[in-house]
Amino acid sequence: MLALYFAPGASSMAVHIALHEAGAAFDARPISLARQEQRDAAFLALNPEGKVPLLLIDNRPLTEVAAILFYLARRFPDARLLPSTDVETEAQALSWMSFVASTLHPARRLGPEAVRAAFDQAETRLGTRDWALGVFSIADIHLFRLYWRLVNSRQPPPVAFPRLAAHAERMMARPAVRHTIAIERAIGYELPN
Numbered sequence: 356m357l358a359l360y361f362a363p364g365a366s367s368m369a370v371h372i373a374l375h376e377a378g379a380a381f382d383a384r385p386i387s388l389a390r391q392e393q394r395d396a397a398f399l400a401l402n403p404e405g406k407v408p409l410l411l412i413d414n415r416p417l418t419e420v421a422a423i424l425f426y427l428a429r430r431f432p433d434a435r436l437l438p439s440t441d442v443e444t445e446a447q448a449l450s451w452m453s454f455v456a457s458t459l460h461p462a463r464r465l466g467p468e469a470v471r472a473a474f475d476q477a478e479t480r481l482g483t484r485d486w487a488l489g490v491f492s493i494a495d496i497h498l499f500r501l502y503w504r505l506v507n508s509r510q511p512p513p514v515a516f517p518r519l520a521a522h523a524e525r526m527m528a529r530p531a532v533r534h535t536i537a538i539e540r541a542i543g544y545e546l547p548n
Contacts, residue, residue, distance in 0.1 A: 357381035360398065360409040362388045363539035364507075366460070367408030369500040370423045371539065373493060375531035377431035383538070389545035420500075421452035424493040438490040451487045451494035454480065459501045463508075474505065474516050481518045485525060499526040 359374060359381050361367035365388065374381050386392040386407065393405045401416050402409045410417045410426070417423055425448070428436035437448055454477075462473035477498065481487060487494035502519045503526075505511065513520040526532050 356411075356413055358384055358411040360384045360386055360401070360407055360411075361539075362386055362393070362407045362545070363542045364504070364544040365407055366420050366500060368503070368535060368539060369420050369496045370408040370410060370427070372496050372500070372532055372535045373424050373427045373436060375535050376436060376496070376529070377427055377434040379427070379431060385539075385542050387545060419456075420497060421449065421456055424452065424497060425449070428493050435491070436493045436496075438488055438492055444488065447488055448492055448494045451480070452497045455494075455497045455501055459498075463505070467509075470505065470509065471515075474502070474511075474519060477502075478516050478518045481522060483518075485522070491529075495522070495526065499523060499532070 357374070357379060359367070359370060361371050361383070363385060371383075386398065392398065393402075393407060398409075399405055401411070402418055404418065406418070408418070408420060408423055410423045412426075417426060424436070425445075428434070428448075429440075432440070438444060458473050459477060462469045481498075486492065487498055498519075499522065502516070502523050506523065
């Protein structure tokens with residue numbers, strides 16, 4: 356049994372999308388960051404870091420977006436969340452997800468110039484490919500979630516990052532993405548700008 360603890364619009368959205376892409380059965384457990392539910396004793400007993408996402412796998416916790424996305428891709432191979440299981444493709448997916456976690460995610464705390472520089476790097480990395488690895492993968496889900504957040508908080512014009520904007524449009528065409536956003540929007544976003 357899988358259970359996902361998530362906060363609508365937070366980084367956990369990537370895992371939420373991947374679960375829907377995989378068609379996985381899971382128990383959705385939204386928590387409110389505004390009410391600091393991630394600091395409740397029951398949640399901290401599962402994840403002492405007090406953050407989302409948290410995926411329970413038969414009551415065993417797994418944390419960190421990249422690790423959970425990789426787990427889901429390997430657990431549900433028919434979903435093709437990794438286009439191949441060869442070691443280089445897996446390493447490229449991990450490279451993208453590490454870049455998203457270590458460069459794009461922290462840039463928002465460093466100011467507008469850092470955000471611009473980080474997303475310029477993402478534009479360059481994506482190049483002319485439709486998808487990060489050439490075909491849709493967990494790397495695209497992770498990249499999309501950070502770009503989605505940037506667009507919703509800072510509202511850059513589409514010409515600022517045309518490759519990422521086109522990538523986001525392709526992601527928004529995916530039923531699992533639209534379904535996840537609808538679920539999370541209905542619960543309500545409580546994210547700071």
